[in-house]
Amino acid sequence: MSEIITCPSGLTGRIRAMLVREERILADRKLAKAGGQVDELLGACWEETLEAGPYDFGDKVIDWGKVLQGDRFFALLKIRSLTYGAKYAFSVPCQNDACRARIEWELDLNELPCRPLSEESRAAFTAGNRFETVLPDSGKRVWFRLLTGADERKLPQLRRGAGDRLLSAMLAFRVSEIEGVEARERRKVIEELTMRDADFLVDEFDRVDCGVDTTVEIECPECFASQEIDLPFDRTFFMPAKERTARRRDRGSSFLG
Incomplete structure (x- = not known):
């Protein structure tokens, strides 16, 4: 069948x-x-x-x-x-x-x-899986990616190792760049985000995704x-x-x- x-x-x-x-x-x-x-x-x-x-x-x-x-x-x-x-x-x-x-x-x-993948998201995905948004409180530009199967395989270990910092771990996993922030400082900056910025970022992940x-x-x-x-x-x-x-x-x- x-x-x-x-x-x-x-x-x-x-x-x-x-x-x-x-x-x-x-x-x-x-x-x-x-x-x-x-x-x-x-x-x-x-x-x-x-x-x-x-x-x-x-x-x-x-x-x-x-x-x-x-x-x-x-x-x-x-x-x-x-x-x-x-x-x-x-x-x-x-x-x-x-x-x-x-x-x-x-x-x-x-x-x-x-929800289908929008034309805008398709273009961003095929151009390198790089999506951009601006956080409402900090005003910083942030770039992130959609999750693929390769990312999916890493999630169980990520969750096990995150402890009581699961939200910041998940955000750091998907965010590839923050305006004006060096890569080694990215996790620290994410942990200092307001909850409003964090919620906004999660909503942006969902908005541009499909499934x-x-x-x-x-x-x-x-x-x-x-x-x-x-x-x-x-x-x-x-x-x-x-x-x-x-x-x-x-x-x-x-x-x-």
């Missing part, structure tokens, strides 16, 4: 559903620790490129390390939908401290909103509180929907007598 998809940047190609042999990718702990599972899965299920979008792969196969994070996640969603269907069920705890009930939720992955909006609103069945969460994305994402798993379990029980 295959399908032609167009990613947010315009990258277009034919994907196929996962095969049984792809189970080894999901089960490979060494690959998971190195952050290479996504690249392996995309490489296995991407059959051909029909339009390269903003990328220049030449006659070679796609280097997923050079592909924008938004494109990678979009392709993963489509591979998952093609393999198991678009319905995705998950369970999260209620954010209300007085409740903390377990919320069972299901959504259609194809209904998640997707699937994974913020979903759910409601607790116990306290009826509405809450926004990020779509849970872990190993279970590439497993069958809960009702299908239950049917298999029931059939197995019947078979065993």
Whole structure:
């Protein structure tokens, strides 16, 4: 089973559903620790490129390390939908401290909103992945980049090493230059930014980027509180929907007598 998809940047190609042999990718702990599972899965299920979008792969196969994070996640969603269907069920705890009930939720992955890469962003990306903005409080010009697959593989280690300075670590990771600031002083200057400047910068990252909006609103069945969460994305994402798993379990029980 295959399908032609167009990613947010315009990258277009034919994907196929996962095969049984792809189970080894999901089960490979060494690959998971190195952050290479996504690249392996995309490489296995991407059959051909029909339009390269903003990328220049030449006659070679796609280097997923050079592909924008938004494109990678979009392709993963489509591979998952093609393999198991678009319905995705998950369970999260209620954010209300007085409740903390377990919320069972299901959504259609194809209904998640997707933001395409703008022409302006495409031009900046192809010209070296260099984006410019001006911070409202400091008035300084700042240059930053969109995240690619190569960056994505570094994020787990970055988060582990950031400690209680995750925001400044993430900003420093994406900011390539600050007006009038030497490279060795950049992290220090970032830590001295006002929160307004930091929030503005994060908003700018999102404004020029592309991809699937994974913020979903759910409601607790116990306290009826509405809450926004990020779509849970872990190993279970590439497993069958809960009702299908239950049917298999029931059939197995019947078979065993």
